[in-house]
Amino acid sequence: MPVYEYECSTCKKTFEVNQHITDAPLSACPECGQPVRKLISSSTFQLKGGGWYADGYTHEHGSAPSCPHSGSCTHCSAAS
Numbered sequence: 001m002p003v004y005e006y007e008c009s010t011c012k013k014t015f016e017v018n019q020h021i022t023d024a025p026l027s028a029c030p031e032c033g034q035p036v037r038k039l040i041s042s043s044t045f046q047l048k049g050g051g052w053y054a055d056g057y058t059h060e061h062g063s064a065p066s067c068p069h070s071g072s073c074t075h076c077s078a079a080s
């Protein structure tokens with residue numbers, strides 16, 4: 001279950017909320033009732049990082065690999 005992090009624009013309080021992807025996003029601060037904005041939570045960032053790695057791995061084994069490091073990484077040196 002994804003964790004969403006919000007920051008209150010008024011009292012600057014931050015809070016993490018476990019929400020299903022289909023749940024409505026939090027819009028009001030539970031402390032003061034003012035609007036909140038969504039932050040990128042650390043757990044979401046980790047998921048994206050894992051996805052990026054998996055995607056790069058797939059490209060490496062494709063017929064036309066594209067290096068995200070402009071060909072300067074060790075993986076590309078070994079492949080060429």
Ligand SMILES: [Zn+2]
Binds near residue numbers: 009012031033
């Ligand atoms: Zn607040």
